[in-house]
Amino acid sequence: MKIIYKGICCLFFLFLTIHVNAQEKPNIILIISDDAGYADFGFQGSKEFKTPNLDKLATQGIVFEQAYVTAAVCGPSRAGILTGRYQQRFGFEENNVPGIMENYNLPDDEMGLPLEEKTMANYMKSLGYRTALFGKWHQGNADQFHPTKRGFETFYGFRGGARSYYEYNEAHPTKKTEDFLEKGFKNYGETDEYLTYTFANAANDFIKKDDEAPFFIILSFNAVHSPMDALKEDLGQFPKLSGKRKKLAAMTLAMDKACGSVFETIESLGIEENTLIVFTNDNGGPTDSNASSNKPLSGTKANHLEGGIRVPFIMKYKGVLSEGERYTYPISTLDLLPTFYQLGKGDLNQLSNIDGVNLIPYLKGELNERPHQSLFWKKENRAAIRDGDWKLLRFPDRPAELYYLPNDQSEQNNLASKYPQKVQKLYKRLFEWELTLARPRWQLKRKYEGKAMERMDKYRLMEKEN
Template identity: 65%
Template sequence: MMKLYLMLLLLIWSGNFHQSLQVQSKPNIVLILADDAGYADFGFQGSKEMLTPNLDSLAAKGVKFTQAYVSAAVCGPSRAGLLTGKYQQKFGFEENNVPGYMSESCLSDDEMGLPLDQKTLADYLLAQGYQTALFGKWHQGNADKFHPLKRGFIEFNGFRGGARSYFPFDKNNPNTRPEDRLEQGFRNYQEAPIYLTDYLADKAVDFVEENKAKPFFIMLSFNAVHTPMDTRPEDLEIFAGLIEQRQKLAAMTYAMDRACGLLIAKLKSEGLLDNTLIVFTNDNGGPSDANFSDNSPLSGTKANHLEGGIRVPFIMSFPGELPEGTTYDMPISTLDLLPTFLHLAGENPTQIPGLDGVNLMPFVKNENKARPHDVLFWKKENRGAIRQGDWKLIRFPDRPAELYDLSRDISESNDLAGKYPDFVKELYKKLFEWELTLERPLWLLQRKYEGDAMKRMGQFKNNYK
């Protein structure tokens, strides 16, 4: 009897052990998302002004992508595409930010957000056994029904809106919006006792400590370096040699890099780094007129479809799985993050209908030498863009389209539309055919700041070093 009991115990133990191995074999996933950063404003992107040693090290030990794109030139829609793996216009999330001071709508604020019938990256990973957490900016709807804890995240410490102070919420400030409040969990509003960028990193580190025995997904969604230009005095002093505006940006960038370093150091100290995929990127191009970011050598800036509005820094690091110290030069999209993460979690993303992103792993590992995307699209109302191969067409509602060969003209300074009129018509038609597959916008906006997009386009066209 004792022998039989011992055999049963051994079977149970071995089964649990096998199950534990299966769980532990799934890699942890960390997505670090900057906000409104300039394309050139990192050491690994060539900046001589910004100090970003932790991100530089991450790039040196991982893969740097030279042609990474977002699906929208402003924050909210870009994040909606990232979270769903789909062009956000396919489910009516037009290329305008959801509620708040950015726009007034024909709908109430409570109706504006990431549609509830759309599954998020966190939803999928939660179903695969991941502990999921969001720290920082949400910007996918202010109403309770859009809350991160109802969209696949089991932990949330951040704010629902699109921007806020880096210092504690001032209840007496009439310009502070309700969605600016820092929230721990659901409707538990408590302000951070320290500079917000540092605080978000601390919370991410705590989450690793509490969940290190399980596979986890962390979305560390900084509001840095979005305005307001709030800095710690000691960080500001480091960059005393820069002009005031760039000095503040450099201090904010340095703080964000320090925060990234804290999380990476925690992963290393817990022995988790070799089983963790880390991705660092940005949600759209830098708004050079607002936070003095530098998108060179790209033309354009946030809110327009020149490269400076949609091409972003992008690092992927996974020791032992991805080549170290390399670059990947084919065009990719933040739409690819969802299928890539799901593949690593054990799910087949090709079985999910409607995804526009692809699993990047075989491409980055050089197992598939083709382009991940033959064609990429962007749209904001009547404005639109299409990239096919190395050719890019930008369409305007009030003037002729522009055509660029990005393989020769990264700064989009030589418009070739007049030289290749038939090709312009072909790309114009493909863009229109794609638009026919999209849903009508879920909300119509009185665009309070729409004029800034075109002003930026003119101001920062070909304004590069």
């Protein structure tokens, strides 16, 4: 009897230990909007758009004033987020858009996140997390790149980079398989619900599952990427706006309400103090195609001006991180993976070749220096480096530009001719970084190569006229 009693006690304490350890690991939710403008949120200063739920999140957490993505377009940016590595290190330099690529003997169906790269989901799954992705994938359309084969146990979304917010049917068809909604692997089926709400509701259902293991969710909205599909009731909330701007405001409001439903679910379950929430965007807003605003930043999606690469960013962890504060040093979405991994009780020494850093010591005041002295961007011959508060932009067809961002975040005062030695130094740093990169796996066709440059020139002309 004593042996049986001891055995029961051991099992009880083992169960208790496992339960306590599971509770020590926070649930993690990463929410990514798509193509949102830097200034198109209340917490970013917008007086036109309505984002009450995200504004509330901002008061409950930390707003990052200088958060950067690793690319000014969707696919490469998300590759950097998922791996914690500069995506150029494994050749994911261009957007993976089938049909418009000219590549190195690489067919369209092989354009995706390389299989040898470990993802955020792989890492979190190894720590005992339940992993899920809801929404946009855009890391390869072929089966070998599928989210369920890249560490996500649960997937409900679409493989491509953009799609309609309404269901595809005979009256509203599509020929692209990557556009279709998919639950798990190849279980295709559309919904009659507005897509932004579909993804949030799927996340809510996952959160509500009775499971001892902590969860890791990426809620990857295609909102507010084109097409400009807005709900009638949301359009009515913006009588003073018109055209694309009005539609964008309505789409942003719907996304905010979807985020609010997730926040409400977390609060209702009583897990707010054990859940980390991050909200950010994948690149700057396309000011031409969807009328977004990146003010006061200069630039737009697809170029390396601040408006193309600096994004809204909120982090909330109730009881651990400060509330209602702003973090002023530059950070990168590369930092998400090591931050999540450390919070999940992972050993950071086991992360190899990671370019991001764990942000928690910086946010708690344990480390007072900058998380990054230098940050880099590159696409074809265009590149940029931020070193401290200086930023150099390199172009293939014009002299480099140099800016001192604390006094000129709109990048209007080019100091290259005034500080030639600084230009030379940053050029050298940029070149040294480029020597560590892999060869691009695919390239845009020639007719698309100048698109970002044309956007930049158009934007500069508009600024001069205004």
